[in-house]
Each structure stands twice: as C-alpha cells, then as structure tokens.
Amino acid sequence: MRILLVEDTKDVGEAIVGRLSRIGHAVDWELDGTAGMEVLGATSYDLVILDVMLPGMDGFSILSRLRARGSTTPVLILTARSRVEDRVDALDIGADDYLVKPFDFRELEARVRALMRRNSGEATNVLRCGDISIDRLTRMVRVGDCEVHLKRRELTLLEILSSRPGRVFGKDELLDRMFGHDEAPAPNAVELYIGRLRRKIDGARAQIVTVRGFGYQMVIDGPA
Amino acid sequence: MDRREPSLFIRLFALMSLVLAFGAAVLMTAAWYSARQAADQAYDRLLLGAAYQIADAIQIQDGQPEIELPVSAFELLALSDRDRIFYRVLDPAGHTMTGYERLDDPAAETATPVRAIVENAEFDGENVRVARVVRRFDDPQMRGDAIVIVAQTIEARRALARELTLRSFILVGAMGAIAIGGTIFAVRRALAPIGRLETAIRQRDPLDLTLVDVSTPRELAPFVAEINGFIKRLRGRVELMQQFIADAAHQLRTPLAALEAQTDLLSNDDVSPSTVKHLDRVRARTRQLSRLTNQLLSHAMVAHRERAVANSQVDLTELTRRALDEAIPDTLERDILVTLHAPPEPLIVSGDPVNLAEAVKNILDNAVRHGAPARITVRLLKKSNRAVIEVEDDGPGIPPEQWPRVVQRFGAPSSDGKGSGLGLSIAAEVLEAHGGALFFIEKGSFGFVVVMSLADEERKVA
Numbered sequence: 194m195r196i197l198l199v200e201d202t203k204d205v206g207e208a209i210v211g212r213l214s215r216i217g218h219a220v221d222w223e224l225d226g227t228a229g230m231e232v233l234g235a236t237s238y239d240l241v242i243l244d245v246m247l248p249g250m251d252g253f254s255i256l257s258r259l260r261a262r263g264s265t266t267p268v269l270i271l272t273a274r275s276r277v278e279d280r281v282d283a284l285d286i287g288a289d290d291y292l293v294k295p296f297d298f299r300e301l302e303a304r305v306r307a308l309m310r311r312n313s314g315e316a317t318n319v320l321r322c323g324d325i326s327i328d329r330l331t332r333m334v335r336v337g338d339c340e341v342h343l344k345r346r347e348l349t350l351l352e353i354l355s356s357r358p359g360r361v362f363g364k365d366e367l368l369d370r371m372f373g374h375d376e377a378p379a380p381n382a383v384e385l386y387i388g389r390l391r392r393k394i395d396g397a398r399a400q401i402v403t404v405r406g407f408g409y410q411m412v413i414d415g416p417a
Numbered sequence: 418m419d420r421r422e423p424s425l426f427i428r429l430f431a432l433m434s435l436v437l438a439f440g441a442a443v444l445m446t447a448a449w450y451s452a453r454q455a456a457d458q459a460y461d462r463l464l465l466g467a468a469y470q471i472a473d474a475i476q477i478q479d480g481q482p483e484i485e486l487p488v489s490a491f492e493l494l495a496l497s498d499r500d501r502i503f504y505r506v507l508d509p510a511g512h513t514m515t516g517y518e519r520l521d522d523p524a525a526e527t528a529t530p531v532r533a534i535v536e537n538a539e540f541d542g543e544n545v546r547v548a549r550v551v552r553r554f555d556d557p558q559m560r561g562d563a564i565v566i567v568a569q570t571i572e573a574r575r576a577l578a579r580e581l582t583l584r585s586f587i588l589v590g591a592m593g594a595i596a597i598g599g600t601i602f603a604v605r606r607a608l609a610p611i612g613r614l615e616t617a618i619r620q621r622d623p624l625d626l627t628l629v630d631v632s633t634p635r636e637l638a639p640f641v642a643e644i645n646g647f648i649k650r651l652r653g654r655v656e657l658m659q660q661f662i663a664d665a666a667h668q669l670r671t672p673l674a675a676l677e678a679q680t681d682l683l684s685n686d687d688v689s690p691s692t693v694k695h696l697d698r699v700r701a702r703t704r705q706l707s708r709l710t711n712q713l714l715s716h717a718m719v720a721h722r723e724r725a726v727a728n729s730q731v732d733l734t735e736l737t738r739r740a741l742d743e744a745i746p747d748t749l750e751r752d753i754l755v756t757l758h759a760p761p762e763p764l765i766v767s768g769d770p771v772n773l774a775e776a777v778k779n780i781l782d783n784a785v786r787h788g789a790p791a792r793i794t795v796r797l798l799k800k801s802n803r804a805v806i807e808v809e810d811d812g813p814g815i816p817p818e819q820w821p822r823v824v825q826r827f828g829a830p831s832s833d834g835k836g837s838g839l840g841l842s843i844a845a846e847v848l849e850a851h852g853g854a855l856f857f858i859e860k861g862s863f864g865f866v867v868v869m870s871l872a873d874e875e876r877k878v879a
Contacts, residue, residue: 202671208678246667273674275666275718276771284739293743294674295707298681303747333738340738342755344747389752 194239194309198222199229199255200271201247205294209242212298213305216376226250233259238266240308245272245283253286260287267308271296307332307345322355323399323413336397343393346371350386351394354401354411363408383409425611426604433600441593448585449578456577457546460497461535464548464569467494468533471506472552472565475514480558482508484515497573503540504568509554509561520566523547544571610634614641624727626652655725662721666714673707712839715779716826719772719843723850726769733764733773733804733871734797740774741795744781753789759797766804766871768851776847779840780808780867788812788865803853806869814865820857844869 196218200206203224210220221236223229227249233241241259243252256268270283270291283291290304320327326335332348334341343351349371353362364383371386372378379385387409391401398414423431470490476483484506494502505516523536538547545568552563610633617631628645680700688696737757745755766773784793788810796807815823824845844867845855853871860866 202675204675205671205678208682211682273667273670275662275714293711294670295677295703296674297704297746297748298677299748300746307747331738332742338758338761340757340759342741342745342757344749346747392752393754 194218195236196220196240196242196305197229197232197236197238198242199224199226199247199252200242200244201225202244205271208298209301212302216302218305224248226252226255230255230258233264240305241266241268242305243268243270243288245270245274253283256283256288257286269304269308303345307349310349320352320355322358322411323397325351325355325394325397325399327352327355334394336394341393343390347386347390347393350390354409355399358399358411358413361404361407361410367408425608429604429608430600433604434597437593437596437600441589444589445582445586448589449582452581452585453574453578455581456574459577460546460569460574461548463493463496464535464546464567465533465550467491467502468548468550468565468567471504471567472550472563475506475508475552475554475563475565477554477556477559480556482514482554482559482563486515494567494569497569499572499576500570502567502569503545505566507564507566509559509563514563516566520547520568522564522566523549538568540568545569546571546574610637618644622727624725626655626725655721658721659725662714662717665717669710669714670707673703673710676703677707712779712843715775716839716843716846719775719847722769722772723847726771728767728769731766731768731770731773733766733806734759735763736770736774737777737795737797737806740777740781744778745785745793749785751790753785753791753793755793755795757795757797760799764797764799764804766851768871769847772847773851776844776869777806777808779844780806780869783840784808784810784812784867788814800870802872804871806871807866808869809860809864809866811864814859815857817857817859824855841867 194217196213198206198209198213198220200209200222201224206222206224210222213220221232221238223232226247229243229247230250233255243255245252247255252270252272256270259266259268267289268287270288271294272283272291273294289308292301292304318328318330320329324337327348328334329352332343332345334343334348334351350367353367353370367383368378372382387401387403394400400412400414402410402412404410422428467490470487470493471484474484474487474490491502494500503517503520505518505520505522506514507522508514520540521538523538524534533548533550535546535548538545540547547566547568550565552565554560554563614629614631614633614637617629621629626648628648629641631641633641677700680696680703683696737759741755741757745753781793781795789812792809792811794807794809796805796809798805798807823841826839826842841855848855848869848871851871853869856868856870858866858868
C-alpha cells in the first residue's frame with residue numbers, strides 16, 4: 194500500500210518510514226507542507242500521515258484542502274500541540290484518526306493498519322448482528338444499550354464474523370484477514386482474540402460458536 | 418474594597434435636601450418674624466387711635482379735668498373680639514381720673530417726654546400690648562400733661578401672625594416639595610450613564626475579553642478607558658500564556674517523539690541481551706518522561722483555559738466516548754473489558770469541552786494505569802439535576818486515608834515512578850472550576866469508583 198508521510202522532524206520521520214516499510218508499505222516522505230500538498234495533487238495514496246506543525250503549510254490546512262477536493266483518502270494526524278488554543282479538533286475537520294506526540298510506535302502501527310483496512314471495506318458504516326451494532330467510522334460497538342470499547346484488532350475480528358452471520362470462517366482465513374501477510378502472529382492468536390471478543394460481547398443476542406475442526410461462526414439467537 | 422460608601426444618588430440627594438432644608442428654615446423664620454411685625458403694626462394703629470380718641474375727650478371744666486369716655490374708641494378696639502381692654506387716664510397732676518389704678522405707666526421712669534409709645538407689658542399675669550399717649554394742657558387753670566394708657570391682650574394679633582406664618586409655611590413647603598422632586602429627577606437623569614455602564618459591565622461573561630463599548634459622559638470616560646486598558650493587558654497576558662503553553666508543548670514533545678522514534682529504530686536491530694535490558698529501561702524512562710510532560714502541559718492548559726475560555730454546551734456522552742478512545746491505547750497488553758453505559762438522550766452540561774475531556778481522560782488513564790486488571794465500567798447518569806460520570810474498575814483502588822491527598826497537585830507521586838501524581842488533581846481542579854466535585858466510592862474488594870459530578874444544564878438555567 195502507498196502511504197504519504199508529511200513530517201518535518203527527521204528523527205521521527207525516519208522511524209515512521211522504517212517501521213511502515215518493514216511491514217511492506219511504500220512510504221513517500223515529504224518534509225514540508227507545500228511539497229506535501231503538491232505531491233498529493235499528483236499521486237493517489239492509500240493513507241496520508243500528516244504532522245500539524247509544518248513549514249510551508251500546516252497539517253490542518255492540507256487536510257482541509259484535501260477534503261474540500263472531495264478526497265476520501267484516510268488521514269492520520271500527528272500533533273505535538275496542546276489543545277490550549279481554541280483550534281478545532283482534528284476529527285471535526287475530517288481526520289480519520291490522530292495521535293499525540295510522543296507516541297508509541299506500536300500504537301502508530303495499529304492505527305495505520307486499522308485505517309488501511311477501513312478504506313478497503315464495505316461502504317456501509319453500521320453493521321448489525323443480533324443486538325450488536327458496529328459503527329465502522331467511529332469504531333463504536335454497541336451490545337444492547339451498552340457501549341463496548343474494542344481494540345482495533347478485536348473490532349476487525351468482530352466485523353469479519355458479523356458481516357456474514359452463520360458462515361463458518363476458518364482459522365487461516367481469519368489469520369489472513371486480521372493480520373495480513375506481513376505480520377507473523379502467534380499460532381494461537383485467533384483463539385486468543387476469539388476468547389477476548391467472547392468476553393466482551395458476553396450477554397449479546399449473538400454469540401461466537403466454535404465449529405470443531407473448521408473454525409468459528411457468528412450465531413444470532415432467536416428473535417427475542 | 419470592603420469600605421462601602423453610600424451611593425452617589427443618596428449622597429447627592431442628602432446634600433441637596435440639607436441645603437433645601439436650611440433654606441426653608443431661614444425662609445420660615447423670616448416669614449414668622451415679619452408676620453408678627455405686620456400683625457403688631459396693624460393692631461398698634463388701632464390701639465394708638467383709641468388712646469388718642471380718649472385723650473381728645475379730656476376737657477378742663479372749671480379748672481378741673483373731666484372726661485367722658487368716647488364709645489367710638491372702644492368700638493375700634495372691639496374689632497378684635499377675643500381680646501380684653503384695660504385703660505387708665507391720669508390728669509396732669511398725676512391722679513387717676515378713670516380706669517385701672519394697677520395699670521402702670523410704661524414711661525413712668527423715662528425722663529424725656531414722649532408723645533406716644535407702644536410696647537409689650539404684663540397686666541394681671543397676661544401679656545398685653547400697651548399704648549401711652551400724652552395730651553398737654555396749657556390752660557391757665559390747669560397746666561401739664563394728661564396721660565392715657567390703653568392696654569389690650571394680644572390674642573388677636575397672635576392669631577393674625579399665626580395665620581400669616583402658616584400661609585408662608587405652606588408656600589415654602591410646596592416650593593420645597595417641588596425642589597426635592599426636581600432634585601430626584603435631575604440626579605437620576607445625571608447618574609443614568611453610570612447605571613448603563615454598570616449594567617454593561619455586570620452582564621459581561623467574566624471570561625469575555627472584548628473591550629467595553631458603552632457611550633459615557635466625559636467624567637466617566639477615564640474609568641472606561643482604564644477598564645479597557647486593563648482588558649487589553651489581560652488579553653495580552655492570556656495570549657502570551659497560550660502561546661507559551663503551545664510553544665512549550667511543541668518544543669517538548671517534538672524531541673520526545675524523536676527520542677521515542679530513535680529507540681524504536683534501535684530495538685529492532687540486533688543487539689546483545691544486556692543492551693536490550695538497558696534499552697528497555699531507556700524506553701520505560703522515555704515513556705515516563707513523556708507522560709510527565711503530558712501531564713504538566715495538561716495541568717498548565719487546564720489552569721489556563723479555566724481562566725480564559727468561556728463555557729459552551731458540551732455533550733458528555735460524546736466527550737466520554739472520545740476520551741475512552743484516547744485513554745485506552747490499542748497496544749495495552751492487559752485485556753480489559755471497557756464498557757460505557759449512557760442514557761439514550763445526550764447529556765448536556767455547560768463547560769469547557771477541552772478541560773472536561775482532559776478530566777475524564779485523566780481519570781480513565783488513572784484507572785488503566787493503577788487499577789483495572791480486567792474491567793473498567795463507565796456510567797453516565799443524570800441524578801437530580803446533576804450529570805454524573807462514574808468510572809469503576811476492578812483494581813485495588815486508593816485507600817481512603819489517601820483520598821484527600823491524591824486530589825492535590827503532586828499529592829500522590831507513586832513510588833514506582835509510574836505516576837506523576839497529577840492525574841486526579843487535574844480532574845479535581847477541572848470539576849471544581851465547573852462547580853462540580855470529584856469523589857470516590859469503595860465497593861468492597863471488587864471495585865473502586867471515581868465519581869465526577871457536575872451541575873447539568875437545567876440546573877444552571879434555573
């Protein structure tokens with residue numbers, strides 16, 4: 194996947210490029226806002242990572258222009274600013290996610306993966322399965338009338354299972370779709386996430402059933 | 418500023434009233450005095466007239482003085498029907514011809530002969546006005562001065578004086594009332610601009626830093642200019658502070674991000690096990706430093722915003738949802754079940770969304786860091802006009818004896834170096850600034866609840 198990074202702090206940019214390249218992405222790196230904007234006009238990307246404080250043009254302006262042009266490319270904002278100024282929230286002007294510096298690079302990786310996946314997914318934002326509803330855009334999962342906070346990977350697993358209730362998903366297929374080809378997950382990763390997810394949607398009128406020897410399926414309980 | 422002075426209106430009104438009262442007193446005294454003068458003059462003429470008539474009635478008959486009292490003289494005096502009249506007529510030899518012997522001659526001791534005098538005296542214990550006239554006889558048989566003394570009680574003249582005085586008093590009183598009414602009106606009109614200025618200042622939001630724009634008379638202009646000068650200076654300070662915090666945030670976080678980035682690059686290279694151990698320590702310390710920086714910045718920001726940012730309508734549910742997303746990192750290794758229970762309708766409070774989010778984030782962060790092995794439950798409730806956010810975790814909680822300390826700045830720096838001891842104090846400060854409160858509930862050994870209680874919108878309006 195093709196990623197554009199606009200970041201003027203070399204030490205940080207270097208590490209981001211390093212980490213994202215290592216998981217198989219092609220990363221273009223621009224050091225100032227004006228150059229970033231130019232590149233965005235010429236090339237299409239799967240994800241844009243923008244720093245806020247940039248020479249030339251700041252990250253918020255780039256984001257606004259991008260959205261004004263009708264682009265739906267996912268944007269992750271990196272900011273070192275404090276919200277002391279009455280600036281708008283990055284999310285309110287169309288960022289898909291944001292991280293406050295300094296951040297954990299594993300956290301960055303998790304968010305990048307989630308954003309890339311979201312774009313390739315279905316058009317509808319809200320997925321329903323029994324009394325579970327999943328809002329892909331806000332990552333809000335509702336079980337009955339209680340909201341459950343899921344980690345991005347748990348959410349992916351829930352999305353996959355809930356998209357086709359009743360269908361049995363093999364362990365390998367789940368591994369593939371959850372981790373992609375670039376990661377080397379532990380052999381019991383699927384079991385681990387299934388276990389966690391079961392606990393988190395406990396009490397829902399839908400449950401994850403193990404089909405011995407095949408995999409897992411989502412089963413919706415009869416109409417209440 | 419505790420020294421309260423009476424209002425300008427009362428001052429002006431009191432001073433004007435004092436001047437008016439003094440003027441009225443002078444006028445009334447003068448009126449009373451001249452009324453008495455006028456009454457005396459009028460009645461003295463009658464008294465003298467009567468005395469002259471009596472004096473004219475004295476005749477010399479065969480060398481002897483004789484008198485036949487003229488009725489007309491008494492008719493003249495009878496005009497004042499309430500008064501009694503006394504008289505005495507003395508012949509040139511000094512013998513009383515007729516009348517009261519006891520009526521003394523008011524001019525007895527006077528050496529110089531006077532033709533007519535009128536003066537006050539007392540007769541039979543009553544105040545009287547006495548007239549004395551002299552008639553000179555130059556007859557060969559009788560030579561010398563006959564004296565006529567007529568006295569009259571003073572009822573009528575007093576009554577007249579009273580009546581005249583009363584009329585003047587009524588006039589002065591009426592004038593006084595008009596003057597006081599006019600004073601009230603004039604003072605009120607003149608002080609109206611002060612009232613307008615007061616209203617304009619009173620109605621401002623305390624965090625509003627726009628200049629006061631009220632038209633005022635020249636005398637008040639320096640005050641408005643001074644207030645506006647102060648507002649400008651304050652605005653300058655606020656902007657400076659804001660700029661400082663923003664700069665500090667950027668200047669501190671950027672190298673920290675770089676440090677984190679570089680350690681991230683290092684850890685993936687092949688290094689010896691002992692280097693890995695040191696690297697882990699570096700990473701842990703970097704995170705600790707990052708966290709402390711964030712909390713200090715958060716604290717500065719919260720303190721600044723609470724004095725500089727006006728309140729707006731905040732949906733606590735949405736705010737808490739975002740705070741959850743920020744406070745619970747994806748990379749957290751512990752598997753914590755995080756649930757949010759919120760009423761279906763938005764929970765609106767009046768406040769600063771950024772500071773409130775900071776408070777909620779700090780509470781959640783605290784629960785993640787020090788509590789919750791497996792469960793964090795966030796409940797949003799509406800409790801009798803208060804909006805309440807409860808954050809419950811299944812961790813060990815905070816022992817009650819430490820509760821007062823943990824809400825103070827740097828009150829509870831943890832010994833393991835993980836916490837800066839600022840998180841809960843930031844939340845407590847934000848809540849206090851919002852008229853709310855932060856408190857704790859212990860639920861046996863299975864739960865610890867941090868309760869954030871805020872006045873909700875309806876209560877603010879009421």
